[in-house]
Each structure stands twice: as structure tokens, then as C-alpha cells.
Amino acid sequence: MTTTAKPPVEERKRPWPAVNEDNRFFWDGIAVGELRIQKCNECETLIHPPRPHCAGCGSFDPGYVVSSGIGTVYSYVVFHAPLAPPFVEPYSIAVVELAEGTRIVSQIIGIPPSEVRVGMPVALEFVEVEPGLTLPLFRPTES
Amino acid sequence: MHSELSGKAAIVGIGQTEFSKKSGRSELRLAVEAVKAAIADAGLEPSDIEGLTTFSLDTNPEIDVARAMGIPELKFMSRIHYGGGAACAVVHQAAMAVLTGTAKYVVVYRAFNERSGRRFGAGQRNQPTAADAEQVAMSWLLPFGxxxxxxxxxxxxxxxxxxxxxxxxxFGRVSVVARKHAANNPNAWFYGKxxxxxDHQNSPWIVDPLHLLDCCQESDGxxxxxxxxxxxxxxxxxxxxYISAAAQGAAEDQHMMTSYYRPDEKVTALPEMGLVAKQLYETSGLTPDDINAAVIYDHFTPFVLPQLEAFGFCGRGEAKDFIRDGNLEIGGRLPLNTHGGQLGEAYIHGVNGVLEGVRQVRGTSSNQVDGLSNILVTAGTGVPTSGLILSRQ
Structure with a gap:
């Protein structure tokens, strides 16, 4: 996977992520082909979206694990309107439940949106959706 | 039971503009028209008003409203965040202010040109302007569409x-009953319609499984x-x-309309509304059986169902049956959104629903519920939210 150089803001099409100290590990992971899930270095709890502090054990020491990229569709929608360029309607968006147990919002690619189903097994695929922006998307693993 | 609030404050005046798709006036003018009408309805003068409260999303600063209205001194100003989740919380703020003696009379207002101006339904398409917590949170959603x-x-x-x-x-049955009630309310945009x-099933997809007629209106007012x-x-x-109870709620692992990460049994259960329900019943000493009608926040029809469950009108997952059995009709167990809701009357971020609660208590609703003692009003769902029980005494 290669990602081209990041274009200036005015040339970006989708809303790009806002990156700060709390979520930089995630986007750094995308850049090197890893889907990272925050893992507390003290109590080893996995959590997504990440937080600067572990509400479970009180640690300020967040780490991460690299996800297997295997999951199932927990829920999904098919976006029709209002027209949201550069997205091309209809397109499907899903909440994917990863094998590690956390969930993440993503897109389902590789099948018509009308064929996505709750419980469908999916696998991670990194896609450069526009120049400079790579996202972790998911493709069904069974037809 | 925190009965220090229950029954000790009341809504004594209501006011509004017409509800339209293009007001032709500034948002500040709309706010001032509504505030002026509410003060007059209460039999008060602007100089009686000592506090103002509204949404953090409202574009009309308290001082601009006060200057335009001729309210000389403000001793209480507060804003509630989280969009429509504030709809009942602002009344809660006002009640706390008057009960602590902070202000004698507090006006709650909400005004916008949400159809002819900034349309919330258009969504968020812009590049982030900063990496603050709210924009970082949005980054888990927006890049994916x-x-x-x-x-x-x-x-x-x-x-x-x-x-x-x-x-x-x-979901469609919620929309049909709302439009039925709106059809009989001259203030409703969909009066007579x-x-x-x-019609619901044939309306276009917005985001499947939501049809157009699952989505509330966009309104100016x-x-x-x-x-x-x-x-x-x-x-x-x-x-x-009388405000028998008022409460706010945000629950564990709360996100802004996207709390998809909770344990499975909680994801669609609106636990924040469950927290509001628990407080409202504890504060008022009332039970679901005591509630005669409800204004349930209806920005999108599906969330009406888990709200009926969270307030104990039916069991978990049984709202579809409760609705199919006709309970939401006038004359049914729990007449719903008798003004037509935001689907039928107007989308004024839920505060028009509080006004309908007041009209039901007064006995002046277009779809009056006979013998009403208590009405529930809820605020925005999926967000940190709030609720009220309004009562006759």
C-alpha cells in the first residue's frame, strides 16, 4: 500500500480526519498499513474510539494492538441523500465489529450496497480514497 | 427522591412565531418576537425578566435579546449543548434558577432559520478547522461518508x-400519526395534510432504512x-x-449521535434517555401509568420506539406492537405529539414540543387530551438529552 503526498487543504474532497495527540497513533498506523486499536498499557483493556485516559484503571499510558482486520457487519446504512460530494450515492457505511471485540465505523466495498447484511463477515482493506487519504475499509469475505 | 424541584416551578407563558420555510426575518428578530409573545402571555413586562437560557447552538446572544426586548438587567444566563438534547434541559435550568432565588422570571428561547439558513440535515462536509475533541470525534465518521x-x-x-x-x-406509523395530528393543528406546517x-413507504430513501417521511422537517421559526x-x-x-420533574442525562460511553460502541444490549436502548426517565419518575413520584400523553422527540421516527420503551410504556423491543395497537392516537393509551411533532408541526429543536405540553396542561391544544393530568416531554435522542413532566395541580 502506498499513499501519495498530502495535497493542500483546498484540494481535499472528503472531510479529512482532525489529528491530535489522542488519535495520532491510529492515523500513523494507517500510514504503515496497520489498523490500530487503543490498548491500555496498564490493564490491557481495548477501547475504540480512543481516550487520553483509561476510565477502567486510571492509567494515562495508552498503547495499542494491531487488529487482525477480521470482523462482521454490526449495522449498516445505505446513503442516498442529500447528495454529498465527493461520495457517490448510493454507498454503504457500516459499523464493523472486529474480532478483537471493538467496533469501528467504515465503508463496505466490493458489493452493491443493497447486498450488505448484518452479520456479514468482512475483512480489512486499505484504500487510498483520494490522493493522500488512505482509509481502512472492509470487503465481504463470503459471497 | 429529589422532590426539591417537583411541582415548585411552572411554565406561565408561551410564545412563538409562525412556522415556515422562509421567515424573511433575522434569527434575532424571530427570537425577540417569540420572547415578546411569551412575556405578554404570562402577563408580565420585559423588566420582570431576570434570566435567559437557550441552546449553545442558538445564534442569538442573551444580551442581544435583552437589548432588543428592553430587559434591563440579567442575573442568570445559561446555555445547553448537544443540539436538540437541550430542549427540556433549558427548562430545567430555568426552574433551578427561579427555585434558588437567582432570578424571579426566566425566559427560555430557541429561534432559527433552519430551512432558509443553515440546514442541519445537510450534514458536515467541511475540512476540520482544529483538532479539538469534537472534531477528532467527528473524524471517526466523516471521512467514511x-x-x-x-x-x-x-x-x-x-x-x-x-x-x-x-x-x-x-417507523412509518409514527410519521402517520404525527401528520394526522398536524393536520388538525392550524399552527402546523402540514396543517390539513x-x-x-x-405515502411513507413510497417516499424516497434518505439513508436506508430511513425514508424521507421518517425525517422531521426543516423549519424557520x-x-x-x-x-x-x-x-x-x-x-x-x-x-x-407545573414542572413535576425535569432532568438531563448522558450515559456511559456517550457519543454525539453515534454511541455505537456500547455493550450490545445497550446500543439501541438509549441509556441516556433511560437515565432521564429514572430521574423524572423518581423526582415526580409518578409512574408510566400516570402519564396521559407524550411529546416524544421525533427528529427521526426510529428513535421514538426505544423512547417508549425507556419510559416503561411497553417492554424492550415491544414498541412496534404498542404502536400497531393504536396507543398513540387521540383516545389511545398515550396520545403522541398532539401538535404534529417535528414531523408535522415544525422543527424548532424540540422546544415547540414543550409549548405543546403547556397547551395540553392548559386545555388549549388543537388535539386536546380529555382529563389530562400529566404529560411527558422528551428532548433530542442519540445525544445527551433531557426530559420534563408537566402537570396540572
Whole structure:
């Protein structure tokens, strides 16, 4: 996977992520082909979206694990309107439940949106959706 | 039971503009028209008003409203965040202010040109302007195309359908009853325009599983109301709508309309509304059986169902059956959104629903519920939210 150089803001099409100290590990992971899930270095709890502090054990020491990229569709929608360029309607968006147990919002690619189903097994695929922006998307693993 | 609030404050005046798609006036003008009407309805003068409260999303600063109205001194100003989740919380703020003696009379207002101006339904398409916590949170959604409130709610709706066998038609029945009530309300945008379930099913997809007629309107307009103590209320011209309970709620692992990460049994259960329900019943000493009608926040129909469950009107997953059995009709167990809701009357971020609660208590609704003692009003769903029980005494 290669990602081209990041274009200036005015040339970006989708809303790009806002990156700060709390979520930089995630986007750094995308850049090197890893889907990272925050893992507390003290109590080893996995959590997504990440937080600067572990509400479970009180640690300020967040780490991460690299996800297997295997999951199932927990829920999904098919976006029709209002027209949201550069997205091309209809397109499907899903909440994917990863094998590690956390969930993440993503897109389902590789099948018509009308064929996505709750419980469908999916696998991670990194896609450069526009120049400079790579996202972790998911493709069904069974037809 | 925190009964320090229950029944000790009341809504004593209501005011509004017309509800339209293009007001042709500034948002500030709409706010001032509504505030002026509410103060007059309460039999008060602008100089009686000592506090103002509204949404953090409202574009009309307290000082601009006060200057335009001729309110000389403000001793209490507060804003509530989280969009429509503030709808009842602002009344809660006002009640606390009058009961602590901070202000004698507090006006709640909400006014916008949400159709002819900034349309919330268009979603968030812009590049982030800063990496603050709110924009970082949005970054888990927006790059993937989950950019509109309809899409955020649709994700819950699909899971709810999967869990409980609810169908698009079950959501549609909420819309049909709202439009039926709106059709009889001259203030409603859809006055005289009921719909059928077929109309709902045939309306275009917005975000599947949401049809167009699952989505509330976009509206221009302003509403306001006046809150004071029960003691002062008895000396004013209108029948007081006593605040039997008011509460806010945000629950564990709360996100902004996208709490998709909770344990499975909680994802579609709106635990924040459950927290509001628990407080409202504890504060008021009332039970679901005591509630005669409800204004349930209806920005999108699917979230009406888990709200009925959270308040104990039916069991978990049984709202579809409760609705199919006709309970939401006038004359039914729990007449719903008798003004037409935001689907039928107007989308004024839920505060127009509080006004309908007041009208039901006064006995002046276009779809009056006979013998009403208590009405529930809820605020925005999927967000940190709030609720009220308004009562006759």
C-alpha cells in the first residue's frame, strides 16, 4: 500500500480526519498499513474510539494492538441523500465489529450496497480514497 | 427522591412565531418576537425578566435579546449543548434558577432559520478547522461518508430492526400519526395534510432504512416560554403548567449521535434517555401509568420506539406492537405529539414540543387530551438529552 503526498487543504474532497495527540497513533498506523486499536498499557483493556485516559484503571499510558482486520457487519446504512460530494450515492457505511471485540465505523466495498447484511463477515482493506487519504475499509469475505 | 424541584416551578407563558420555510426575518428578530409573545402571555413586562437560557447552538446572544426586548438587567444566563438534547434541559435550568432565588422570571428561547439558513440535515462536509475533541470525534465518521444526522440515526435503526423485527412500516406509523395530528393543528406546517402508510413507504430513501417521511422537517421559526416559581405562578393569568420533574442525562460511553460502541444490549436502548426517565419518575413520584400523553422527540421516527420503551410504556423491543395497537392516537393509551411533532408541526429543536405540553396542561391544544393530568416531554435522542413532566395541580 502506498499513499501519495498530502495535497493542500483546498484540494481535499472528503472531510479529512482532525489529528491530535489522542488519535495520532491510529492515523500513523494507517500510514504503515496497520489498523490500530487503543490498548491500555496498564490493564490491557481495548477501547475504540480512543481516550487520553483509561476510565477502567486510571492509567494515562495508552498503547495499542494491531487488529487482525477480521470482523462482521454490526449495522449498516445505505446513503442516498442529500447528495454529498465527493461520495457517490448510493454507498454503504457500516459499523464493523472486529474480532478483537471493538467496533469501528467504515465503508463496505466490493458489493452493491443493497447486498450488505448484518452479520456479514468482512475483512480489512486499505484504500487510498483520494490522493493522500488512505482509509481502512472492509470487503465481504463470503459471497 | 429529589422532590426539591417537583411541582415548585411552572411554565406561565408561551410564545412563538409562525412556522415556515422562509421567515424573511433575522434569527434575532424571530427570537425577540417569540420572547415578546411569551412575556405578554404570562402577563408580565420585559423588566420582570431576570434570566435567559437557550441552546449553545442558538445564534442569538442573551444580551442581544435583552437589548432588543428592553430587559434591563440579567442575573442568570445559561446555555445547553448537544443540539436538540437541550430542549427540556433549558427548562430545567430555568426552574433551578427561579427555585434558588437567582432570578424571579426566566425566559427560555430557541429561534432559527433552519430551512432558509443553515440546514442541519445537510450534514458536515467541511475540512476540520482544529483538532479539538469534537472534531477528532467527528473524524471517526466523516471521512467514511457518515456525514448527516439521518445517517447517524439510520445506523441505530438498522440494528434495532435486526434485534427486534421492527420494520420500516413500524417507523412509518409514527410519521402517520404525527401528520394526522398536524393536520388538525392550524399552527402546523402540514396543517390539513395527513399522509398514509403508503405515502411513507413510497417516499424516497434518505439513508436506508430511513425514508424521507421518517425525517422531521426543516423549519424557520422561534419559540419561547416563561418559567417562575409555583407561588408566583398562582398570581398570573394563565393556568400554570407545573414542572413535576425535569432532568438531563448522558450515559456511559456517550457519543454525539453515534454511541455505537456500547455493550450490545445497550446500543439501541438509549441509556441516556433511560437515565432521564429514572430521574423524572423518581423526582415526580409518578409512574408510566400516570402519564396521559407524550411529546416524544421525533427528529427521526426510529428513535421514538426505544423512547417508549425507556419510559416503561411497553417492554424492550415491544414498541412496534404498542404502536400497531393504536396507543398513540387521540383516545389511545398515550396520545403522541398532539401538535404534529417535528414531523408535522415544525422543527424548532424540540422546544415547540414543550409549548405543546403547556397547551395540553392548559386545555388549549388543537388535539386536546380529555382529563389530562400529566404529560411527558422528551428532548433530542442519540445525544445527551433531557426530559420534563408537566402537570396540572
Amino acid at each position: 457518515l456525514v448527516t444526522p439521518a445517517s447517524w440515526v439510520a445506523m441505530f435503526a438498522r440494528r434495532y430492526m435486526h434485534q427486534f423485527g421492527a420494520t420500516s412500516e413500524d 395527513p399522509i398514509t402508510l403508503e 422561534g419559540v419561547a416560554l416563561v418559567v417562575t416559581t409555583a407561588e408566583r405562578a398562582r398570581d398570573l393569568p394563565q393556568r400554570p403548567a
